[in-house]
Amino acid sequence: MGTNNKKRPHHLKWAFSIMMAAILLLNLAGCSGSKNNEAKTDTEAAFNREGLPIVNEPITLDVLTVRWGNMGDTFLQNQWLKDLEKETNVKINWQIMSSNDWGEQKSIMLASGTLPDIIFGDIVFSDSDIVNNLSYFRPLDDYIDQYMPNLKAALEETPEMKKMSTFPDGKIYSLPARLPSRPKASIQPIINQTWLDKLGLDVPDNTDELYEVFKAFKDKDPNGNGKADEIPVSGSGNISMDLLNPFGITDINANSMMVIDNEPVYYPVTENYKEAIKWAHKLYSEGLIDQEIFTQDSTMSTAKHQNPDAALIGFSNQWVPDAVFGKWKDQYIAIPSIAGPDGKRYQGGEPQGMSLRRNEFLITTSNKHPEVSARWADQFYTNEASIQNFWGAIGTVIQKNDDGTFTLMNPPEGTSADAWYWEQSVRDFGPKYVSPSFEKNIILDETTGDGLKLVIDKLGSDYVTTPFPNVMYSAEEFQELPTLTTDIDGFVGTTRAKWISEGNIDAEWDAYVKKLNDMGLERLIEIRKEAYQRYISVK
Structure with a gap:
């Protein structure tokens, strides 16, 4: 037939080409117009653009995730993840690495270019890892548009997620997350209430009052051991920048940048910074800041915060009051943000909540089922899926109530809430989205963990400054x-x-x-x- 075709007149060859093209288009139209809207993947398993299962015949995807230290794979017992596999027909071959040795393994993987189908969690690859190896990862904009209605709705509701996930070339290569019930304020002032009570002092409101409290802490033996061993403020390596918050210095990303009047500012060359350093020098010169703060390491600092014989530290800036004080933790309380010399309060944090993440999910170019992978990831972007992938499954960690609320259960005896959540879920890592309007349905224990932090947040959330955003570099x-x-x-x-x-x-x-x-x-x-x-x- 090929030989005869060469001898056809030009107009017949043209007509033949049109006829073949028409047949091809009819076939494509027939496929896309079928009742269950199916297309074939490379494995010939039918792929469903909507509904569940995602594929009619089971397929397996290799998913790499990294866990902190020795956390292991207990999260795989999460009932939601088990149900997801049954409902979608997408079986996951989890490749779970420890952060302890991931650095070396990562270098080998990127050098070889041999990657699994999916990267899960922002601890796996940094911005620079991705930007410098873009050929390994698929742009996801079209997949989001066609196969990810849950994520698409989330990006419309919270546009900041799209901003932070857009790479310098204008494309999205990694997917974001919005964690549930996160505070707006980051680190809050923490003070020893027992010492204040013993000395008859009120909680300090501004830098002048804080200075007077520090002097009393140092000179009046509030721990009652008869020794002049009290240290109003300590730390390791350098002074905490949070101590300088009252002077308008906030820096949650540790890059020395702030946004002031909608303009990026490098604050270590500002007058505010100069005045803050002068104040800190006054404290140091009078022995109100640990004289070893610039020379001691974190081990030495921790030993002072957790000194077994008596509480030694009067003031700190921490996530929660019980973070670093060991057996003395009940002596400490969180207090409102300290007012500066200008009468204003400045608090490090994120006005939209410290909940937004990027690089939580990537599809590699070696993945032969990108549409399936996109639809699988989209299952994580509902409210109920997200809370189960942050704390643990409904029925195990979360109780679903008849009124539409969700209560976190108490952890087993001898286990902290935070440790239990990490054991039962992917926790901070992976795709998820909890709508701000849904958070009122989540009932947390206000005496511990995430619930306690939200109570503390009320002390500083009104004063959170606009941070320099988590920008992307080329x-x-x-x-x-x-x-x-x-x-x-x-x-x-x-x-x-x-x-x-x-x-x-x-x-x-x-x-x-x-x-x-x-x-x-x-x-x-x-x-x-x-x-x-x-x-x-x-x-």
């Missing part, structure tokens, strides 16, 4: 950034320690700013601003 920017930040951050940190311990900031300020500019500060700020502009321009 491969070229990632090449420049490490050199710039290593030199600049190092110099800023050592200079901060020197000024707090020795003073003299006014005399040395101009030379400090000049040296930062010589190190490339202007270029660093330019990179940050360009990334910020890309971020806010995403629609």
Whole structure:
């Protein structure tokens, strides 16, 4: 037939081509118009664009996730995950790695280019890992549009998720998450209430009152052991930037950037920062800040916070009051954000809630079932799925009530709530979305864990500043950034320690700013601003 075809007149060949094209189009139309809207995957298992199961015949996907330390695979007993496999016909071959040795394994995997079908959880690959290896990952915009109605609705309700997930080329390669019942405020001031009571002092409201409380803590033996061993403020390596919050300095991403009047600002060269350091020097020079704060490591600092004989530390900035104080934890309370010299309060955090994550789910280019993978991931983006993948399954960890509310059960005896949640779920990792309007249906124990943090949050949530967002950098920017930040951050940190311990900031300020500019500060700020502009321009 091929030989005869060559001898056909041109107009007959043209007619034959049109006829074959028409037959092909009719076949395609017939497939897409079938009742159950099926298409064939590479395994010839029928794929359903809507409804469950996702595929009519079971298929297996390889999914890599990383867990903290020795957490292991207990989360696989989560009943929701078990039910998902039955309902979707998508069987998961979980490849579970420990964070302890993932760094080396990751380098080998990226160098070889041999990746599993799906990457699950933002601990697996960082922004730079993904940006520098984009050829390994599928752009997901079309999959979201065609196969992920739950995620699509979430992105419309919370546009910030789309902004933070859009890469410099304008595409989405990794999927975001919104965790449930997260606070707006990050680290809150924590003070020793027992010491305040013993000395007849009120909770300090502003920096002047805090200074007077610190002096009383140091001089008046509030722990009652007859020794002058009280330390109002301690820490390790450098001063906590949260101590400088009252001066308008907040930095939840530890990149020395803030957004002030809708403009990115590098705060270590601002007047606010200078005044904050002067105040910290005053505290240090009077022995109100641990004199070993710049030389001791975290082990030494922890030993002081948990000293077995008597409480030694008066004040700290922590997530919750019982975070670091060991047997003395019940002496401490969270207090409202401290007012600064301008009378205002500034609190580090996220006005929309500290709940948004990216890089929680990636589909690799070696994955032969991207549509199936996208639909599988979309099952995680409902309210009920998300709370079960953050705390644990309904019936195991969560009680579903007749009135539409959900109550977290108490953990087994001898287990903390947080440890139980990690055991029973993927917890912080993986795709999930809880709508802000749904959170009123979640009933948490206000005396511990996540529920306690939401109670504490009321002390600072009204004062949360707008943080410099979690922007995305290009491969070229990632090449420049490490050199710039290593030199600049190092110099800023050592200079901060020197000024707090020795003073003299006014005399040395101009030379400090000049040296930062010589190190490339202007270029660093330019990179940050360009990334910020890309971020806010995403629609």
